[in-house]
Amino acid sequence: MKKNYVLIALFLIALIPAAWSQVDKGLELLLLEDFDEAKKVFEQTATSQPDIAYYYLGEIALQKENTEEAMAHYQKGISADEDAIFCQIGATKLSLKSNPDEFKKSMKGFAKKNRKKAPVLLAVAQAYRYNDMHKDASGALSSARSADKTYPYIYLFEGYWMEKQGNTGGAATQYEQAINFDPNCAVAYVKNSLAYSSVLPSAATNTLKAGLEANPGNELISKYLARNYYRTGFYELAINEYSTLLQKGPLSPVDERNYAASLYFSDKFEEALKALSDILAKEPDHPVMNRLMMYTQNELGNYEEAIAAGEHFFELRSDDEEFTPLLTDFTKLAEAYMAVEAFDQAIEMYRGAVKVNPEETAIYKEVATTLARANRTIEAIEFYQGYIDATQSTESADYMQLGIYNYQVAGQLARKVNAAKKAIEAEETVEVNLGLLNDSLAQFAGNAVEAFGKVIELAPESYQGYYRRANANTLLDLDLSKGLANSDYQKMIEILVADSEDNNQDRLVEAYRYFAIYYLYQYDASNSNDDKNQSIEYAKKVLELNPEDATATQIVEGLQQ
Incomplete structure (x- = not known):
């Protein structure tokens, strides 16, 4: 019988370190504000360590401002252990909150009976903090340090x-003190790194590295080092840390997502695809992961899959900031549709892209170029005009491009008008409305004339605006009966003749040929002989620059017979 008692005692002694290890894990999670996971740990510890477990379950409830639940936990601890000092402190700070004198008297009693127990004195300090007695809290903390200054x-x-x-800054100093007194306290390195993360990221990284040197292989520190690398954009280093952690077991959902994103941002698209597929199999409606899936499939050229992920992403939209689409969400899905x-x-x-971030004006130009390449020039005009309106542009090149797009559409319409007229003359069936075609032609050609006029206004010394506007005006004067392009061609000739360089000889030939035909x-x-002589004169000017020009040759030969 005596032997059995010895075995039981040895078994209970062996349980104590394991139980306190779980308590430490729970405290780590509590300090890192992972309250749900901390709660699970303390619930598992409640049988072997009811006082400390129920006390911290109560503290977690107070973090969520649930005093009734907190008191229930404290009472459970007291019921399970009549000497439950922690739970007694917890219950007292709630029950005597409205009676500060009695509360203070009770706390002094707890502190006096446990003056050599730093954890109990810390609980007293926390109770004072809860009831806004900060001076008394500082005194209790001083007593805790006197009892055991190494208690982190x-x-x-x-x-x-x-x-x-x-x-x-004060918090960081406290965390450094914890590290100094207990270099093996992993959560102290983590908390210190988090304190520095927003103001001095490099210091946060170095703190975690130092923590791993003091605690080789510590998973908590490794996890936060990986997160720190991810947050600061060192994706390859994040991948390395996460790969090490994966060898020890599965990652948490947050870290799974960080790992997948790190793979994407490191251009490891095949690996990212696998990681994202695993995540979405468990969380099919996670918006950010659907976003990354769309991006990844796009990069891999899997456009149908990118569209499926993108469309699902947009179905998940809400007013929450996390769910708000980015400009690139629209453009990536647009790229897949274009493909x-x-x-x-x-x-x-x-x-949608230009609406979601109006300040990102460059997108207008990019989209216009993309649509123009796909022969969607009318929409290209829409976006380029949007760019000019958004930026109030005074760049001649912008109006030149806008004019060119309008001119291209007008040219297409002019060809359709001519084809329709020929069909009508041949008494063929015409399936288009010639009146509407002419109206559209006038609209786009007029827009081109206006845009090129702006080019002339902004760069009057350049021949380009005159040349382009002359071309646009010819579309409004197909039989040249109005001479709408005359003044611009004359100005262009004037500028080019004054230019000593030969770079624009073709433009001169074109202008002279225009007048020969006009x-x-x-x-x-x-x-009229004047018109005849003018035509011959301009035709000869063409032949001086290009003796092989067939149109000029025909005019000269025909009029001089």
């Missing part, structure tokens, strides 16, 4: 409280 949680909970007050020639859907996505038409209508 004194500094950890004081740092945690300072963080809540916005005193990040499968679903142009109408792509255009709608591009329209005056030929005038001569046909008026039979």
Whole structure:
């Protein structure tokens, strides 16, 4: 019988380190505000360590401002262990909150009976903090340090409280104290790194590296080092840390997502695809992961799959910031639509892109160029005009490009008008409305004239604006009866003749040929010798620059017979 008692005693002694190890894990999670996981740990510890477990279950409930639940946990601890000092402190700070004198008297009693027990004195300090007696809390913390200055949680909970007050520097100092007194306290390195993360990321990284040197292979520190690398954009280093952690077991959902994103941002698209597929199999409606899936499939050229992920992502939209689509969400899905020639859907996505971030004006130009390459020039005009309106552009090159797009559409319409007229003359069936075609032609050609006029206004010394506007005006004067392009061609000739360089000889030939034809038409209508001579003169100017020009040769030979 005596032997059995010895075995039982040895078994209970063996349980104590394991139980306290779980308590430490719970405290780590609590300090890192992972309250749900901390709660699970303390619930598992409640049988072997009811006082400390129920006390911290109560503290977690207070973090969620649930005093009734907190009191219930404290009472459970007291019921399970009549000497439950922690739970007695917890219950007292709630029951005597409205009676500060009695509360203070009770806390002094707890402190006096446990003056050599740092954890109990820390609980007293926390009770004072809860009831806004900060001077008394400081006194209790001083007593805790006197009892055992190496107990790291004194500094950890004081740092945690300072963080809540916005005193990040003071909190960091407390965490450093915890490290100094207990280099094996992993959560102290983590809390210290988090305090530095927003103001000095390199210091946060170095703290975690130092923590791993002091605690080789520690999973908590490794996890936060991986997260720190991810947050600061060192994706390859994040991947390395996460790969090490994966050898020890599965990652948490947050870290799975960080790992997948790190793979994507490191251009490891095949690996990212596998990681994302695993995540979405468990969380099919996670918006950020659907976003990354769309991006990844796009990069791999799997456009149908990118569209499926993108469409699902947009179905998940809400008013929450996390779910709000980014400009690139619209453009990536638009790119996938463009790749499968679903142009109408792509255009709608591009329209969404320019609305979601109006300050990102460069997108207008990029979209216009993309649509123009796909022969969706009318929509290209829409986006380029949007760019000019958004930026109030005064760049001649912008109006030049806008004019060119309008001119291209007008040219296409002019060809359709001519084809329709020929069909009508041949008494063939015409399936288009010639009146509407002419109206559209006038609209786009007029827009081109206006845009090129702006080019002339902004760069009057350049021949380009005159040349382009002359071309646009010829579309409004197909039989040259109005001479709408005359003044611009004359100005262009003036500028080019004054230019000593030969770079623009072709443009001069074009202008001279225009006038040779213009005056030929005038001569046909008026039979005037002046028009005849002008036509011959301009035709000869063409031949001086290009003796092989067939049109000029025909005019000279025909009029000089």
